[in-house]
Amino acid sequence: MFIIVFACAMQVGVALYSMLLSPAKPIRDVSAPAQALALRLARWSALPAVVAFVVVYGAENFLERPAYQPEYAVGALATLVGPFILASAFFTSVLSLSPERRDRRVGLLLLVLLALLLAGTASRQLGLLAIVWYLAYLLSVKHHRVTVGIASATIAYFSLAFAISARGTRVNGHGFFPYMQALVADPVQFLSQSFWSPVLNVLSAAPITDLSAGSDRVSAESFWVSVSPFSSSAEWAGISPSLRVHEFIPFSAIGELFALGPGVALGTAFAIGAFFALLLRTMARTAGDVGLLVGGASVLYVAVLLLQYNLRSSMRMLGLLASIVVIVLWILAGSKRTRSRSGLAPRDELNDDPLAGTETASVKRSS
Numbered sequence: 001m002f003i004i005v006f007a008c009a010m011q012v013g014v015a016l017y018s019m020l021l022s023p024a025k026p027i028r029d030v031s032a033p034a035q036a037l038a039l040r041l042a043r044w045s046a047l048p049a050v051v052a053f054v055v056v057y058g059a060e061n062f063l064e065r066p067a068y069q070p071e072y073a074v075g076a077l078a079t080l081v082g083p084f085i086l087a088s089a090f091f092t093s094v095l096s097l098s099p100e101r102r103d104r105r106v107g108l109l110l111l112v113l114l115a116l117l118l119a120g121t122a123s124r125q126l127g128l129l130a131i132v133w134y135l136a137y138l139l140s141v142k143h144h145r146v147t148v149g150i151a152s153a154t155i156a157y158f159s160l161a162f163a164i165s166a167r168g169t170r171v172n173g174h175g176f177f178p179y180m181q182a183l184v185a186d187p188v189q190f191l192s193q194s195f196w197s198p199v200l201n202v203l204s205a206a207p208i209t210d211l212s213a214g215s216d217r218v219s220a221e222s223f224w225v226s227v228s229p230f231s232s233s234a235e236w237a238g239i240s241p242s243l244r245v246h247e248f249i250p251f252s253a254i255g256e257l258f259a260l261g262p263g264v265a266l267g268t269a270f271a272i273g274a275f276f277a278l279l280l281r282t283m284a285r286t287a288g289d290v291g292l293l294v295g296g297a298s299v300l301y302v303a304v305l306l307l308q309y310n311l312r313s314s315m316r317m318l319g320l321l322a323s324i325v326v327i328v329l330w331i332l333a334g335s336k337r338t339r340s341r342s343g344l345a346p347r348d349e350l351n352d353d354p355l356a357g358t359e360t361a362s363v364k365r366s367s
Helices: 002-021 031-057 059-063 075-096 101-121 126-140 145-166 176-185 187-195 197-203 205-213 220-227 233-242 253-259 262-308 311-341 359-366
Strands: 244-246
Touching (some): 031 059, 031 101, 059 101, 101 126, 145 176, 176 187, 197 205, 220 253, 220 311, 253 311
């Protein structure tokens, strides 16, 4: 019931934003410049992103650790592990699809390394790797999209199944070596347990949300630490153990909001829905169909976070997306000002004619 009410409130936020605050504007496709920019960033950022992930998490923790939750090598940056994973996945995926052979080799090597590292963490982010790679594929390649999409979804499903089943093993602790030992020792049991684990994991969101909403451990203090970008890792470390249903299961973000009251939950849902509408429109205007797909994937990812992760994780991801929206809108506004100063009409008003505002364009239209 909590999930349904929250989803309906978000949809109201989307509708209000779409109807009252943001009139529809023509979509313009600049996917080619977006592809070039992504590749340029990937060449500089793919390796540093993977290295940053390893440094913060701790190289030894990937191989073997006594508990599922590791002692991070750089505790002050522990909350940035999620963004490091996403950045690593995106940049290595873009690099692996580069038209340059050297880029492809480096990208594929980093992609395999990242998959092995995520397997050692038993993080559900492992299932996200194939999805992020497919989004990079859509940005780079124009053919076989349906076939590659089905294959990517299949790989993502079984990667998620492996991660969920691996974290439940008790063979000499956690890490890549213990997980592989459990798989080799009894592959039939491990794989049979894995097959349905993603489905059961998604269905478990309902009882987890109910338990979270009825908890008296959610307070105004925990809400502030979760939503504030200025809260420290030490503050979060002090309250995070109490905001869990189980060692492996954090409170649901939706449940935490309802535990603070219906007003807080519904107000947050309205705001998130309006932001989703802004995100989708901004991505569509910036990169056409590809941008709309990337924006839609981001919305789906945040929805999963709201259902399955704590409020802090969801707010960190929303903050990252909000930063991207602000940067894109700033770039678009600068582009419009530049065109205005040069005496050219805004691109949207000219139906994206690349020759608009020039003498050549006038001759073309008159003919």
